[in-house]
Amino acid sequence: MDPALLTGLALAVFGASMLQAATGIGYGVIAGPIFLVALNGAEAIQISTVHNFLIAILLVPTLRGAVERRVLGLLVLGGTAGIGAGLALQSALSVTALKLTAAAMVAFVALTLVADMRRARTGADPARRATTEVTCIGALAGIMGGLLAMPGPLAATWMSLRGFGKDAVRATILAFFIFAYGANTLSYVALSGFRSAALAQALILLPPLLIGVASGGVLARRLSEAVFRKVLLAVLTATVTVLLVSLW
Known part of the structure; x- marks a missing residue:
């Protein structure tokens, strides 16, 4: 791999994994589209899948006490159907269509963050949500997970x-x-297999990922949610710009 490209991907992985560790969201939205632009193929989504899975495995044991178990169960219920649909769409769409979908998704998340940052915080506990509503959110998140390895933005924004x-x-x-x-990982193994190039690149980029996860854990304890949202918004805006320019 070209050294300049490798350096750029390493920086993207570090920043995205740091935000993911600190906020629970960020890797698929930030690193995923950058992989699509840089690699221009299905291996981009496979690398993002492997890295996201690893980040979750590393972090969830330390956070399990804060998990909203009812919400999680309904998200998984909806996601079971959604992921299959997303994987089918991924095989049917071109790389250009995937990039446009990614740009639309990231733009949606950015605009939703802006709206949420502008609204007043009441500090009230969230009301119990209807089972159908949460399950539908899980299905939509699952579709984005199967299609672009981005199941998090929609579910996190809804929460x-x-x-x-x-x-x-x-x-x-x-x-x-x-x-x-x-x-996603099991589906790739069962249906198409992981590309050797994707696994090799995922392994090469493992050190910046681990450093990013460790840094994000430290920052999560020291910086406010408002600061992270502003940083994430800036990166999301830049990501949309990169995706659209790559299609010019």
Whole structure:
């Protein structure tokens, strides 16, 4: 791999894994599209899947006490159907279509974050949500997981807008990732297999990922949620720009 490209990917992996460790969301939205732009193939999604699965496995044991178990169960229920649909769409769409879908998804998350940052915080506990609502969110998140290895943004944004606290969102989404990315991994193994190039690149980029996870754990204890949202918003905006420019 070209040294300049490898350096750029390593920086993207470090930043994305740091945000994921600190907020529970960020890797699939940030590193995933960058992999698509740089590698321009299905191995980009496979690398993102492997890395996301590993981050979740590393972090969930330390966060399990904050998991919203009812929400998690319903997300998994909906995601079971959604992931299969997303994987079918992935095989049917071109790389250009995947990039456009990624750009639309990231833009949606960015706009939702802006709206959420502008609204007043009441500090009230979130009300119990209807089973159908949470299950549908899980299905939509599963579709994005199977299609682009991005199951987190929709589910995390929904939880935030419904009033769940930062710790609950972070823990629940990372726990959901074990299911979602685990299902993706099993699907790749059973249906198409992992490309050797994808596994090799995932391994090469493992050191910046581990450093990013460790750094994110430290930052999660020291920086406010508001600061992380502003940083994430800036990166999301840059990611949309990169994806659209790559299609020009």
